Amino acid sequence: MRARIVDKNDILKIVDILRKDHEVIAPFQGRGRDSFFDVVTDANRDQVKMHLHNPYYPPKRYVLPHIEKLFDIDQAKMDVKAAYVEPKRAIFGIRSCDVHGIYHLDRFYLGRDYKDPYYERLRRGLFLVNVVCTDKELDIDNGCFCMCANTGPASTEHFDLQLMDLGDVYMAVAGSPKGEALFADPIFKRGDDSHVQRRRSILNEVRKHFKLAVNWYSAAVRYITTGQVPEELWAQVGNRCLECGACTYLCPACTCFTVADRKVDGKVVERVRLWDSCALSGFTRMAGGHNPRRAVHDRRNRRFFRKLAHYFVQRELSMACVGCGRCIDVCHGDIGMPSVVEIIRRGCAGKENDSTIIKR
Amino acid sequence: MTQPSSNDKNIYLPKVAILDRVQDEIQEVKTFFWHFENPADQEEFKKFRPGQFAQVSIFSQGEFPASLPPSPTEKETFFTVRTVGSVTSGLHQLKAGDKFAVRGPYGNGFPMEQYYGRNLVFVAGGIGLIPLRSCIIYALANRDRYKKIQVFYGSRSPRELMYTQNLREWEKIEGFEFYTTVDRGDADWKGNVGVVGSLFKKPDVKVPVENTTAFVCGPPIMFRFVIKDLKDMGFHDRDIVSTLERYMKCGVGKCGHCCIGMAYVCTDGPVFTYEQIKKLGEDI
Ligand SMILES: Cc1cc2nc3c(=O)[nH]c(=O)nc-3n(C[C@H](O)[C@H](O)[C@H](O)COP(=O)(O)OP(=O)(O)OC[C@H]3O[C@@H](n4cnc5c(N)ncnc54)[C@H](O)[C@@H]3O)c2cc1C
Ligand code: SF4
Ligand code: SF4
Numbered sequence A: 001m002r003a004r005i006v007d008k009n010d011i012l013k014i015v016d017i018l019r020k021d022h023e024v025i026a027p028f029q030g031r032g033r034d035s036f037f038d039v040v041t042d043a044n045r046d047q048v049k050m051h052l053h054n055p056y057y058p059p060k061r062y063v064l065p066h067i068e069k070l071f072d073i074d075q076a077k078m079d080v081k082a083a084y085v086e087p088k089r090a091i092f093g094i095r096s097c098d099v100h101g102i103y104h105l106d107r108f109y110l111g112r113d114y115k116d117p118y119y120e121r122l123r124r125g126l127f128l129v130n131v132v133c134t135d136k137e138l139d140i141d142n143g144c145f146c147m148c149a150n151t152g153p154a155s156t157e158h159f160d161l162q163l164m165d166l167g168d169v170y171m172a173v174a175g176s177p178k179g180e181a182l183f184a185d186p187i188f189k190r191g192d193d194s195h196v197q198r199r200r201s202i203l204n205e206v207r208k209h210f211k212l213a214v215n216w217y218s219a220a221v222r223y224i225t226t227g228q229v230p231e232e233l234w235a236q237v238g239n240r241c242l243e244c245g246a247c248t249y250l251c252p253a254c255t256c257f258t259v260a261d262r263k264v265d266g267k268v269v270e271r272v273r274l275w276d277s278c279a280l281s282g283f284t285r286m287a288g289g290h291n292p293r294r295a296v297h298d299r300r301n302r303r304f305f306r307k308l309a310h311y312f313v314q315r316e317l318s319m320a321c322v323g324c325g326r327c328i329d330v331c332h333g334d335i336g337m338p339s340v341v342e343i344i345r346r347g348c349a350g351k352e353n354d355s356t357i358i359k360r
Numbered sequence B: 001m002t003q004p005s006s007n008d009k010n011i012y013l014p015k016v017a018i019l020d021r022v023q024d025e026i027q028e029v030k031t032f033f034w035h036f037e038n039p040a041d042q043e044e045f046k047k048f049r050p051g052q053f054a055q056v057s058i059f060s061q062g063e064f065p066a067s068l069p070p071s072p073t074e075k076e077t078f079f080t081v082r083t084v085g086s087v088t089s090g091l092h093q094l095k096a097g098d099k100f101a102v103r104g105p106y107g108n109g110f111p112m113e114q115y116y117g118r119n120l121v122f123v124a125g126g127i128g129l130i131p132l133r134s135c136i137i138y139a140l141a142n143r144d145r146y147k148k149i150q151v152f153y154g155s156r157s158p159r160e161l162m163y164t165q166n167l168r169e170w171e172k173i174e175g176f177e178f179y180t181t182v183d184r185g186d187a188d189w190k191g192n193v194g195v196v197g198s199l200f201k202k203p204d205v206k207v208p209v210e211n212t213t214a215f216v217c218g219p220p221i222m223f224r225f226v227i228k229d230l231k232d233m234g235f236h237d238r239d240i241v242s243t244l245e246r247y248m249k250c251g252v253g254k255c256g257h258c259c260i261g262m263a264y265v266c267t268d269g270p271v272f273t274y275e276q277i278k279k280l281g282e283d284i
């Protein structure tokens, strides 16, 4: 991978370069912990933040909007038109975990037999500028566990350009030909070995500041895949779910949606898709009221099963949890991903033949 | 042939269909004969396999999955649909000549070629006959490919027997064993009374177990009892096949609604062997 050095004072010039032919999205600081992604304008350009708490509302909405029009339908003429949009857009300051979230969506929506044409169009023109999490106070939250998910704090792939704060300068790494093309601009200067050394020592230091650095994913994956999680454990998890759906809406790797038709005026109908959640009881209800996933714990079971069963990890060649920690913060019942992994690990550990653990 | 447009690769694009005629089946259930407005769409669609399904659109109401009761060996395309809610009743309100929209076919379907040289036993309860009708007609059209063919069909009452014209024909075919039963008879009913499994025990009925595939479709309660009967007869789990019904929004493995245990019913199913169903790890 090619790398360059950018002076700290020049860093937002990358936003300016991208803005010439992209709509640029970047993170901004709200009140308190709150932060958000927004379109960069002349007015807010100087407020773009390099270090801040990762916004709860994930950038996945730029490839999978929470409400997305699929078709414009003229009912009288029976004319159906795909409502495609294909923006040229860049997300500046996307975190490593969220970069992997988008990669997971790529695998899911484009990597299988049926390619999603809406996702494809939103994704095609999307340029990702990843910022490495280096600020111990601001970037790394209590819930961050990208190290366990193997996605952060510095992603090694799936971005177009990656920026890492080295103190007075940033290191810029190109992850794609499009990213490398930016190096033509004079703000990108050649670096030397000392920059590489600095990058390494900063990352080593940063890694020590994760509260959740050891997570027992692999054990949980094994217990779930081999069906060793007892019903009582699932019930224990399910009983803590308030069925609000927040964990799924905020998850950068959740993919489910529902579809609805809405009348615009007398003759015109829009078919739209909306984010949906397996936490909600209507999700699997069938005509006639038969709901195969009736109990709450069956539905919670679903979320973790879908994310952690080896079969699904293999199917997408990517895991549906990228370790961003959002579901931890947002869950009223404390059943974010790490808690559940822990509940499963503790609940199952004693029941398994210990020698198999040692062997692995 | 129409020009390919950017719409063509859209996996969610419903294509315009014209309703030819409507046939009453039983209370709340009708059969809708239709064809695509564009002949190229029709030709493409006709490559479907027994056991596949399609997504039916009534614009402004929405979309729903419906099995394909016709066999690809038949000329006409049609759906048999019960009114249960908004989209299905939207379809029921259409008249001959009206337009709606269809996309598909979707799902794996029954691997009918794999069953060449085997006995086929079909067990249908109520509207479970809808997906099985396709296989039965297909098997009859390829009669020499299969050994013994038996159909067991049960409904609540004589008035709830569907596809009556087919049933009358089936009764007359030599070398094709067809049995019906009803939970409750009426004054005119001379046939068997009892659940569908009761047919297996009749003295003149001999269900082959060796080299046989059993197809079971019907309401969950019927499914459980029939499975038990078949297991008692000695059927292996992998020789029992069924179709699963799930709330579906997309039909193409994206929306997540149909996901059950390890499978997306819309793309991995809806046809599963009982052996697979047991491994899915979730209630059906
Ligand atoms: C693979 C497959 C094949 C099928 N084949 C047939 C068939 O050949 N013939 C047939 O009659 N039916 C078939 N069904 C069932 C059929 O799809 C449902 O009856 C239909 O979706 C109901 O839609 P609706 O809009 O009329 O009901 P709605 O108005 O949406 O709802 C009716 C009731 O069911 C619940 N519900 C809401 N949305 C749905 C939904 N999409 N599906 C089920 N329940 C819902 C609601 O809570 C409400 O109580 C099939 C289903 C599947 C999955
Ligand atoms: S999970 Fe890792 S990559 Fe994501 S915000 Fe936290 S530290 Fe950064
Ligand atoms: S499951 Fe939780 S931690 Fe994992 S990606 Fe989703 S929101 Fe982030």
Ligand code: FES
Binding pocket: B247, B248, B249, B250, B251, B252, B253, B254, B255, B256, B257, B258, B259, B264, B265, B266, B267
């Ligand atoms: S119906 Fe959408 S994933 Fe199966």
